[in-house]
Amino acid sequence: xxxxxxxxxxxxxxxxxxxxxxxxxxxxxxxxxxxxxxxxxxxxxxxxxxxxxxxxxxxxxxxxxxxxxxxxxxxxxxxxxxxxxxxxxxxxxxxxxxxxxxxxxxxxxxxxxxxxxxxxxxxxxxxxxxxxxxxxxxxxxxxxxxxxxxxxxxxxxxxxxxxxxxxxxxxxxxxxxxxxxxxxxxxxxxxxxxxxxxxxxxxxxxxxxxxxxxxxxxxxxxxxxxxxxxxxxxxxxxxxxxxxxxxxxxxxxxxxxxxxxxxxxxxxxxxxxxxxxxxxxxxxxxxxxxxxxxxxxxxxxxxxxxxxxxxxxxxxxxxxxxxxxxxxxxxxxxxxxxxxxxxxxxxxxxxxxxxxxxxxxxxxxxxxxx
Ligand SMILES: [Fe+2]
Numbered sequence: 001x002x003x004x005x006x007x008x009x010x011x012x013x014x015x016x017x018x019x020x021x022x023x024x025x026x027x028x029x030x031x032x033x034x035x036x037x038x039x040x041x042x043x044x045x046x047x048x049x050x051x052x053x054x055x056x057x058x059x060x061x062x063x064x065x066x067x068x069x070x071x072x073x074x075x076x077x078x079x080x081x082x083x084x085x086x087x088x089x090x091x092x093x094x095x096x097x098x099x100x101x102x103x104x105x106x107x108x109x110x111x112x113x114x115x116x117x118x119x120x121x122x123x124x125x126x127x128x129x130x131x132x133x134x135x136x137x138x139x140x141x142x143x144x145x146x147x148x149x150x151x152x153x154x155x156x157x158x159x160x161x162x163x164x165x166x167x168x169x170x171x172x173x174x175x176x177x178x179x180x181x182x183x184x185x186x187x188x189x190x191x192x193x194x195x196x197x198x199x200x201x202x203x204x205x206x207x208x209x210x211x212x213x214x215x216x217x218x219x220x221x222x223x224x225x226x227x228x229x230x231x232x233x234x235x236x237x238x239x240x241x242x243x244x245x246x247x248x249x250x251x252x253x254x255x256x257x258x259x260x261x262x263x264x265x266x267x268x269x270x271x272x273x274x275x276x277x278x279x280x281x282x283x284x285x286x287x288x289x290x291x292x293x294x295x296x297x298x299x300x301x302x303x304x305x306x307x308x309x310x311x312x313x314x315x316x317x318x319x320x321x322x323x324x325x326x327x328x329x330x331x332x333x334x335x336x337x338x339x340x341x342x343x344x345x346x347x348x349x350x351x352x353x354x355x356x357x358x359x360x361x362x363x364x365x366x367x368x369x370x
Contacts, residue, residue: 016151017061017144023153027053032256032285037067037138037246037276038090048076057280060241061144063302065278069136070094070128078125082156083146084305085118085139086216086223087126088194088246090276092135094128100162103169113193113248115300117217119167121159140223140244140302166218183320185311187215194225195249195298202226205324205335206234207362213311213322222303222311228252228291231361233349236262236288236341237323238281239310239333243303245279245287250297253352254279255288255345259329262286262336265344273297286336288345292352338365 005011013019021028026043034040034057042051045068055065066085070076070092078097087096089110099105100122108116109129118124118139128135146156167174179187184200191197191214199210208229215221225248228234233252238259251274261267273279273289281287291297307316309332310323319325323333338346346365353360 013151015061015148017056017064017147020147020153021054021056024052024054029053029055030057030059032058032280032282033254033271034278035272036274037065037278038136040067042067042069045076048079050074050076055278055280056144057244057278058241058285059282060280061148062142062242063244063280063304064141064144065244066139066141066143067136068126068138069134070126071134072128072130072132074134075127076125078123079157080121080123080159081143081146082121082150082159084120084142084217084219084221086141086221086302087114087116087118087137087139088248088300089114089116089135089137092128092133093130094126094135097123097125097127098167099123100164100168101160106169106175108175108190110192113195115191115194115214115216117189117219117221119217120163120219121161122163122167138246142305181215182318184211184322185213185215185318185320189216194300197225199225199227202324204321206232208232209234211322219305220307221305222308224301224303226289226299226301228289228297229361230291230293230295231353231359233290233362234288235324235338236286236336236345237326237333238284238286239323241281241283243280243301245289246300246302247273247275247277248298248300249275250291250295251293252289252291252297254290255286256281257286259284259286262340263342265342265348268342268345288336290349290352292349292356292358294356294358338362 042053045052050070052068093111095109097105175190199212202211214223256269
């Protein structure tokens with residue numbers, strides 16, 4: 001790295017994020033779907049201990065996942081970094097210590113279902129509290145974006161700046177904050193089990209669908225928890241790349257297809273979804289969630305850390321309808337209404353429900369509508 005490059009091959013860096021993952025000596029998973037983060041093969045992680053892997057899903061480097069496992073009685077080395085990070089626990093029990101330089105430490109205990117914001121550039125360290133079981137979690141992060149922007153690992157991981165506006169020990173309610181600011185919008189930093197989080201109805205997205213958008217870590221994080229009721233599926237939609245949808249409860253399948261293939265079911269890709277699968281559509285790739293189980297289907301989504309054009313109007317006002325609003329095929333997000341989808345989509349859903357003995361709970365649609 002210190003030597004002056006002599007050839008194009010030596011000089012060219014396709015992606016500083018890829019280079020970082022190589023330096024970490026960890027696997028990088030690509031594509032737009034991974035069947036199960038809980039069983040994804042990981043490699044020994046020299047820098048922090050435990051095992052880990054990275055993702056580069058949906059052909060983008062805006063949001064990524066860092067999947068981590070700590071062996072029984074194990075711990076990771078502390079770190080801090082100039083990128084946003086939110087932790088979700090898939091299995092096991094443990095704790096995260098969080099602190100700013102020169103301040104006392106806070107310990108947050110967690111188990112499956114917990115969602116915890118890691119404040120920007122604050123120290124954090126994770127521990128497995130079990131003597132006989134590993135624990136596994138992932139961080140949804142803006143690491144790829146930050147590394148590509150600054151491409152200086154020392155700046156990212158060894159930066160002395162303390163963001164006291166994001167977190168300080170003096171913020172006594174930080175880890176219990178649960179402020180429901182507006183319809184479908186809350187501010188929080190720690191939720192012990194998002195599988196039980198109360199959501200707001202989102203009829204514009206689909207029948208018996210509900211959502212809660214979460215701003216975490218004193219940022220404009222675009223994170224949400226979405227639930228699709230039993231016997232229901234949501235409308236297909238598409239938008240920019242970077243969204244990661246992680247299934248946290250229930251079962252079903254996902255349809256992925258490209259614009260132009262709306263009425264060509266042979267080109268619809270159908271993948272099973274159950275905890276802890278992840279779908280991360282490519283730019284404008286349609287995606288559509290189908291609940292085929294008994295009980296609700298729930299997912300956690302990461303869409304980045306900057307204000308989303310889907311939830312703020314051109315004047316910057318909050319729009320609770322969000323990505324379900326758009327009927328404009330050239331807009332940021334586009335929703336394919338139930339009555340515009342290929343008739344086979346619903347027919348196939350009937351068959352899947354029948355196999356599982358679940359009743360359809362959707363209004364009939366007029367497939368001939370304009
Ligand atoms: Fe989406």
